[in-house]
Amino acid sequence: MHIRLQTRFSRIYRLTYTKVGEERNRIGGFKYQHEVGCSSLSGTGKICDHITRSSLQAVMAEPALAKNHKEKRVFRFSDYDCIGFDLDNTLCRYKLTQMVKLEYEVLAEYLVTQKGYNAEYLLKPLETDIDFLQKGLVFDFHKGNILQLGSDGYIRKGSHGTRFMTDAEIEGIYGPDRKWSVSVAFCQNLLEAWNGPMSEKIRTLSDYFDMPAALAFGRIVDSLDVKEGNKLEFYNVWPDVLDGLIYMFKRENFHLDTGGYFSALKRNPEKFVNKCSNNVINWLKQIKHSKVVFLLTGSHVDFASFTATNSLGANWRDLFDIVVCYARKPGFFTGAKPFLKLDGLTETDPIGSEDLEFGNIYSQGNWQDLYQFLAKKTGLQHPKCLYVGDNLIQDVYAPSEYTKCDTVAVIEELGAEGMCGDDTYFHSDASIIVSECWGSYFGGKEEQRDGSSLWGIITKKYSKICVPDLDVLANLPLTNEFHMFSQREDDSDLLGYYPGCPKSLKQT
Structure with missing residues (x-):
């Protein structure tokens, strides 16, 4: 969980950015300092007026070899060296x-x-x-x-x-x-x-x-x-x-x-937290057998441990090589806030990427240090990374736009609203996340203009594929080939939805 909040009388965060040195520009970022008014939650602050989106992207540029802009339109989990997962509403699904x-x-x-x-x-x-x-x-x-x-x-x-x-x-x-x-x-x-x-x-x-x-x-x-x-x-x-x-x-x-x-x-955790299926747990074990697997969540360590235990089981830590809590996304992907050691539930000393270790849980941190750690552990100069999450700003837009980490979007509305070619999918909470008065979360073809909602466009532009949950992936081999989103305006741009595109986008 990572809720962006702002105190009534003052901003939680006051951000000061400075350009990261050339050595760190390889994976990009701005250094920044947070002054926390309500340290529990992500806040809002005023970005310096002289910092523009284009300058941020220029500073954060990686070598061209890290990402080929003429990628094939096929997505495979097996193509990645490191795969990360969000916890809330991704691995841990709520009632x-x-x-x-x-x-x-x-x-x-x-x-x-x-x-x-x-x-x-x-x-x-x-x-x-x-x-x-x-x-x-x-x-x-x-x-x-x-x-x-x-x-x-x-x-x-x-x-x-x-x-x-x-x-x-x-x-x-x-x-x-x-x-x-x-x-x-x-x-x-x-x-x-x-x-x-x-x-x-x-x-x-x-x-x-x-x-x-x-x-x-x-x-x-x-x-x-x-x-x-x-x-x-x-x-x-x-x-x-x-x-x-x-x-x-x-x-x-x-x-x-x-x-x-x-x-x-x-x-009463059983009232609110769904158990993760054995299929997904076994799928995670399969991924960990050949990849580096990390958990990256906005939840503080105590709540993350609680939800992970109740969804993934008592041995949930064995599923991941490294765990990062209270990550403060999307800032995790754009800034350089240090990782902090944990003494139980208490954050202690800052730690650099060279001192991170497999098997441990850390708090806060930033993508550039995590990436350097992953490069060291894989022995690759530019390991290919993937992040799987549900929040389209924190988990999809930010890593895709400001780093070279690819993303998979997990959007429950895809299954709840109904998918073309799959009438068997059932979402037990569809009544609370599907709205007749607002219409489809993704938009609709029946309207004037292109009909797509902002979130439908973000999904197609910044994720490789979009799924309603991880169970639809768990029985497939890691080498399975998925159609990626194509960035085209015709129906081929809907192929990245798996196992089917939203029905609203196919209506005429």
Whole structure:
């Protein structure tokens, strides 16, 4: 788990970047310093104005031999020397109906009791508006609007509070082209809105941990409009919702048994955590037999150990050569924060790549040091690396855009919404992650324009393949050949979805 949060009165992170020396430019990065206000969670900070996306990519460039830009359109796990996995919602899958309900209830209770918002709105059962939930929605904080974006910042759909806006209303607010300057800039560089000045205007709900915040935010806006008898000129709701997320997810809560969320999971893990199948566990063992396998998670070591034990089993550490917790993605892939040793649950001394060892667990760190460690252990100057994860910003966009680590996207909506050519796939929590009112997470062919959502485009552009879960891969040999995404605009660009493309993208 790695939730990006910002304190109400000050940013969690204040980032200072300096160019990394030539020796480190081989694998890229910026040095930066974090000053932590709420050390448990990923924060937002203002990136120096002179640092541009192009300059970042220039500094982080690797030798051409590290990645051939004319790659074949075939993907094989066997082609990689090192394979890494995210934990939450990748290896460890949650019972999402129960988990999202818990998250909403804890958040709503906090907003009523600690922030004084209207219980009549917030404490309504989640089920009343369950179809309003969707991963990947974007907040326009100040207008009280919730948006679904296309790839270029185009507003595909939008609501004010929980009331969906008409096309005329969207165009009246954002212009006839339905583009908000902030959403356009966000789509051009997803990390600018993660850490930069845009983070004060826009926020995306990128995974199942913060997905319920959309309904809480929307219901508060509804209540304020009714109270005032009209729309407000300016909404200042988000700082309070953010405080509620911090209250739930700050990393000290697991150890202290506070905040409502972690304590509920600890009391009854079977209610919230799915057991990983034997097929996937055996698949990991098979990979480890011939590859270096690493676990890279945003969760603090105590929560990561808890979820890994309950999903992968008591011997979960044997599945990985090295484990990195509290990785603070996406910054892990763009910065140079040192790895920290662990004394039990306590972070201790910083450690360089030359002192990392197989069999250990570390905290924080950065990709460039991990890559140097992997190069040393494999004996290869440029080992070919792959990372498998669910969060399209943290796990797919960041490593693919800012390093030469390839990615596989694990998106549960692919199975829950339905795949072409596979009517047998069943997702037990489809009702909470599939939304009729927002439409497909991936977009749809039936609409004007190309119909793709921002997340559909990110998936195709930055991952090699996309799967609904790891079980669909586990019975296949590592040499199995998958069609990769092609970057073409015709239907061949859908071949990277496995075992089938989203039904919404094949509709006419």
